[in-house]
Amino acid sequence: MNAVLRTQCANALRALAMDAVQAANSGHPGMPMGMADIAETLWRHHLKHDPADPQWIDRDRFVLSNGHGSMLLYALLHLSGYELPIDELKRFRQLHSKTPGHPEVDVTPGVETTTGPLGQGIANAVGMALAEKLLAAEFNRPGFEVVDHRTWVFLGDGCLMEGLSHEACSLAGTWGLNKLVAFWDDNGISIDGEVKGWFGDDTPARFEAYGWRVIRGLNGHDVAALDAAIAEAKASADRPVLVCCRTRIGHGSPNRAGTAKAHGEALGHEEIALTRAALGWTAAPFEIPADVAAAWSARAQGAELHAAWQARHARYAEAHPQLARELQRRTQRPMPLLPRTEAALTEAIADAEAKRASVATRKASQDVLQRIGPATPELLGGSADLTGSNLTDWKGHVPLKGCDVGNHVHYGVREFGMAAIMNGVALHGGFRPFGGTFLTFSDYARNAVRMSALMKLPVTYVFTHDSIGLGEDGPTHQPIEHVSSLRLIPGVDVWRPADATETAVAWREALHRGDGPSCLALTRQALPHAGDGGHRVDAIARGGYVLRHAADERLCLIASGSEVGLALAAAELLSAQGIAARVVSMPCMDAFERQDASYRRDVIPRRLPRLAIEAGSTGLWWKHVGEDGAVIGLDRFGESAPAGELFKLFGFTPKAVAERALSLLQETSSCP
């Protein structure tokens, strides 16, 4: 009887997936039908969650890394009792429904992360499991395990083929994230057909090589075996667990099961009818028999689990009131900064402006970290094996050892992994992650930066060596298009500060930002201080501001980062020739473009001929200089040579800038 009911519970998932995909005539029925038994086992018998409160901080996290199987997750959420009525399932993949084509966090209650770009879900999950471990170590006290949950992942062959799975799972093994359990949907099929022609890995051996506990060769449709495997997985004391489940994609469909055809299109009415018959599923589309619905509801059990935790938490709050308050702050969304962090930021800015030091902005960034690091327990820094170059550490930082303690992570040479893990940390809550690599290698992490933005996650990317100023390492390592191409990602704020003050403000803005990522593009080389004693601090935050005013201005120089000092020097040369030039610093084009038109026009007046200078792609600057303006930039690859020589070679000298400014003045005065 129980077995029959369990099968029907799994079939409810299959039916909803078939029906919703059919209604949309778009979507992926194969995976939900194949993983339905695994899902039934996990969600009905093991998952710790409360459908009434998807934000409960001690819930288990469930990540659908093979996100194209979104209907599985929507069916699970609906049946378990989340705020996802059947009407939403009927509107699968329709505009503004709560059931988009791939799961999206903040759109659907109970969705923990946005997945679809393969490999990123499992990497997010590694970040979540890391955050759980660190938060537990920091906040739990003997007898008061207020942070004690697991991270469960479904993934398929696609995730396992992606390189990102290597980066993330290698780290999970090294860190010994034992509360991370992944279920591999080993169905032997990917979009192009049977995977054996292009995916010959011995995946269990691969994961053992990462230090995972591997449970091999399960029948993914045998719920008793799955129950036993999950019990075994829960007992893992020191290693993450991979449960290898042989399944049939599209299980239940007489003609499509086991084929690539089941993967990504509706089965069609005829095949659905045949499948219903084969499964013994007699309910109408989108209807769930009462006994199955009752069996699925997790509301009562969820309330119980949640109440037990609340009682434990209440005792904790009594015994450790300060800790409880801090835990509350740390798990709020967005997380408010501590007053002492705000104070440290203010001091860092004032200090930078007062000192007027010539300093590389990567070093200025480290100076900010030196102030805020000790004051800000939620900071979780790191670098993709370039700590001493990115300067993401600070005196007193604690390198992550294992995964129980630490606030600076050595991610190894894994830029994409770092970014996707940081997304997972941010999604979990409790920490403000930041991580560094060379700006050029933001390319490797690019889609995870995009996902930070799509998910509105406050992740900070510290991208150093931001131009040909990197020097001798040459064109493979010299960013050209990177600042601009990061600006193009919607919702990413790219800061390219000109000196220590702008760097400190950029950090403040990044930490104040609760709803999206910030990239700091920082120099290897020292830059002169650009300011005049503090009046500009508020202006910097607006993304662009007038750094140097002049009477009877005849032209406007606009620059970012290392080229601001150059623009100031060129303005001096021009001044010596009797030509007054305004200099605008634009540390954040994104923020500047959010200002109202009158501010923008005040800063960059149309009446002045305009020359932009940035040691990178020119394309985005034409919006600000107009077609009568000019841009000094680089639309070619760099060269290997000392930085000073490269700046000369490519025309980034005060003299060359002044000359271009003069010719621009001549061009514009001779034009109608």
Place this chain on the structure above:
Amino acid sequence: MNAVLRTQCANALRALAMDAVQAANSGHPGMPMGMADIAETLWRHHLKHDPADPQWIDRDRFVLSNGHGSMLLYALLHLSGYELPIDELKRFRQLHSKTPGHPEVDVTPGVETTTGPLGQGIANAVGMALAEKLLAAEFNRPGFEVVDHRTWVFLGDGCLMEGLSHEACSLAGTWGLNKLVAFWDDNGISIDGEVKGWFGDDTPARFEAYGWRVIRGLNGHDVAALDAAIAEAKASADRPVLVCCRTRIGHGSPNRAGTAKAHGEALGHEEIALTRAALGWTAAPFEIPADVAAAWSARAQGAELHAAWQARHARYAEAHPQLARELQRRTQRPMPLLPRTEAALTEAIADAEAKRASVATRKASQDVLQRIGPATPELLGGSADLTGSNLTDWKGHVPLKGCDVGNHVHYGVREFGMAAIMNGVALHGGFRPFGGTFLTFSDYARNAVRMSALMKLPVTYVFTHDSIGLGEDGPTHQPIEHVSSLRLIPGVDVWRPADATETAVAWREALHRGDGPSCLALTRQALPHAGDGGHRVDAIARGGYVLRHAADERLCLIASGSEVGLALAAAELLSAQGIAARVVSMPCMDAFERQDASYRRDVIPRRLPRLAIEAGSTGLWWKHVGEDGAVIGLDRFGESAPAGELFKLFGFTPKAVAERALSLLQETSSCP
């Protein structure tokens, strides 16, 4: 005696690396000093090459995947007798030297690929080994093995941590590339220090899981053991080989060996003196004792090997003259197209223009492939598990099985791997690779696309589903910034064709391009034919052209891809209101910007108010519309819904475009 000489030969590499890094005061001495014995063993005793002809088609390929150790390669090339005089080594990392910071192909004779971005060298090597296998299978005849060489790779922990190594090495194992041999520099050190805290993989087990033959636990300073391992590796009949070499980074340096400090900075004069003493190396900086120099020269042996091959090839050319001519064509740089390929391209264009079909440009691309595929033996297509979506195959294509036969590669879900392998195939020669994925996931491959451009490789990327027109899969899969951000990479030609004719021309231009990559951004959805019967074919190749002229034009609409039809429809609406609008199609902004100013001004006259329309980032269009113009685009993420609804939602309708055009006319007429 021999042993002493071999040690001194290895020490010559160490000395040159130390001295050159010291002279530059920049660079990486640790790896060359650590891998010197492996390099001596491979290069002096096993590598098949001829320093007098670095382009000999049957040479072994050597790839320094850990490219920061470039001085090792320069020392090897110099000592072996390549055109790389000692003066170039003295100018290591200086402007316009032949010894840039990281190895660059086409800059230094004997450098096979540009490395530095970690993981890409090994992936290039997989591509080279694949190309060798395929070329051998196609051209060798019994008794005439004119293609018979190996690919050797040096790589370090950094490459092995990168996800890309997973993608590429998994495929190498699946394909059974037995002539690929990689040496792992297992020195336990990366930039952040001892790797054990962030790199806990059992790497030999991992590679066995990929199906590699693994030779474990070698002492990388024991040349006899290395010789034996290489002999064993050469005997591998069906699997690629990983030789695991325990080494000491900076070997020979009394105070730096075995530490991260040895990795990336000059040792300093004092430590160099101590190292010279420890190694028993008495020669002055950049001086090589005569016996060591003589022992290193590979010119005589290279000439012998090359002559033997030439004799074999001469007999081959006699027995198989047609094959020999074709092999000659296929290994030329750039590779000329066959007349029948040119004819097929011409027919494809004429056919598209004659048929005037409404068709998705991804389908139009497949129609082109259908014509050129059977005519063009050098084509090596593929897809990252989206063959049926990217439509990269054609009737009669042969899927790669193992690696001996095939002209279409199932790369699996490995976008970065696909791109980096295609770079390796192009570097090897013999094939014109192209590969597909969804445009959004160009992000995953981005740095390899950049490397295609930096290396000037004629690789064609087929990026389909190029906008919100992708529809229901939602924002994770909908490109927004991708067309523009690919345009920003120097040397990449991005084509976003408006119809079948433009698609066919784009393919022709991509195949005519011998010195760089092209990206084709293609639609999922059908597009109406935009043309008027063939007059525009030459114009299309210029990247931008007037598609619709009108008398008394009052404004200019500029669009690309799916928005060209929209612009034409809007122009019709405007025409009905008595307003004549020119329509410019801009399938390739990069090509258009290479045209001279007068052509550009003829196509997009400054006198007309201009409105650009592209369903993606707006930023790059301001250069062409001017600040009095307007852009209809998307600077936000998309939504999951049917494509038609999304185009409506975001204002991509003839009516909305016409309205914006009208308001633009009003704005400009009311401005001074």
